[in-house]
Amino acid sequence: xxxxxxxxxxxxxxxxxxxxxxxxxxxxxxxxxxxxxxxxxxxxxxxxxxxxxxxxxxxxxxxxxxxxxxxxxxxxxxxxxxxxxxxxxxxxxxxxxxxxxxxxxxxxxxxxxxxxxxxxxxxxxxxxxxxxxxxxxxxxxxxxxxxxxxxxxx
Numbered sequence: 286x287x288x289x290x291x292x293x294x295x296x297x298x299x300x301x302x303x304x305x306x307x308x309x310x311x312x313x314x315x316x317x318x319x320x321x322x323x324x325x326x327x328x329x330x331x332x333x334x335x336x337x338x339x340x341x342x343x344x345x346x347x348x349x350x351x352x353x354x355x356x357x358x359x360x361x362x363x364x365x366x367x368x369x370x371x372x373x374x375x376x377x378x379x380x381x382x383x384x385x386x387x388x389x390x391x392x393x394x395x396x397x398x399x400x401x402x403x404x405x406x407x408x409x410x411x412x413x414x415x416x417x418x419x420x421x422x423x424x425x426x427x428x429x430x431x432x433x434x435x436x437x438x439x
Contacts, residue, residue, distance in 0.1 A: 309433065316414075323410055327403050332358060332366055334407075337375060337392065337400045346389030348381065375399060 294311055298304035321331060328334050335356055340347060347355070353363040367390060370376045375396035381387035392400065415423060 306433075309430065320407065320410070323406060324403055327399060327406075329369065330366075332356065333370055334403060336366060336370065337396060338404065340376065340390065340392050341397065341400045341404070346379065346391045348387050348389060350387070352390060370396070 294304070294307060298307065317331060320334075324331075324334055328337070336352060339352065339355055349363050349367060350360065352358070352367075353360045356363070358366065367376065367378065371378060374393055377391050377393050378388040379391065381389055418426070
């Protein structure tokens with residue numbers, strides 16, 4: 286079976302658990318593609334967007350280790366991600382007092398402005414995508430995907 290449109294799954298499934306997993310995966314890929322396209326004139330990658338949003342949402346400086354754990358980004362990759370954002374003057378590294386090897390990462394004024402701008406665009410699209418959902422359905426979806434993540438054992 287070929288999908289009739291991009292939102293259809295590529296094959297039919299007899300096993301509903303398998304269909305659910307593929308559906309989540311497929312939807313995730315489509316969301317990533319959509320948001321990359323939506324934000325590409327502002328930021329280079331979804332990882333950069335996620336890092337900026339985490340800094341904005343926590344409202345406090347975070348160490349590279351904290352960012353790595355929060356974003357599920359390998360510690361070896363977080364440095365390059367931070368380097369790129371620092372070169373764009375979107376974040377700042379400040380030494381952690383008493384620890385010569387650690388840095389606190391914070392948004393610059395420019396990073397804060399860009400993050401606020403992207404968040405408005407992002408949230409407008411989230412509202413558009415979920416317009417057909419009731420508050421209960423949104424809560425159910427969040428609960429079920431959380432339950433799925435718990436089953437991953439990570």
